[in-house]
Amino acid sequence: MSIELTAAQARAVAELAEREGSVTLHQIAETPTTHTADVYATPRGTAHGYRITVNGELTPIGETLPATG
Numbered sequence: 001m002s003i004e005l006t007a008a009q010a011r012a013v014a015e016l017a018e019r020e021g022s023v024t025l026h027q028i029a030e031t032p033t034t035h036t037a038d039v040y041a042t043p044r045g046t047a048h049g050y051r052i053t054v055n056g057e058l059t060p061i062g063e064t065l066p067a068t069g
Helices: 007-020
Strands: 023-026 039-043 048-052 058-063
Touching: 007 023, 007 039, 007 048, 007 058
Parallel strands: none
Antiparallel strands: 023 039, 039 048, 048 058
């Protein structure tokens, strides 16, 4: 599976990884409350995640599945 990122999302991922360490990226199917272009990131070893919008806005989303590996 591939995940497409805008330049703004790539910058946000880089900033998050710099702050939190490595991160796992997720993209989910579109629903009434999500957009297919949004990317979700979970810092490795944690269960708190972030939503990254197309324009690079980083929003904490609370507990998600833990990132491992």
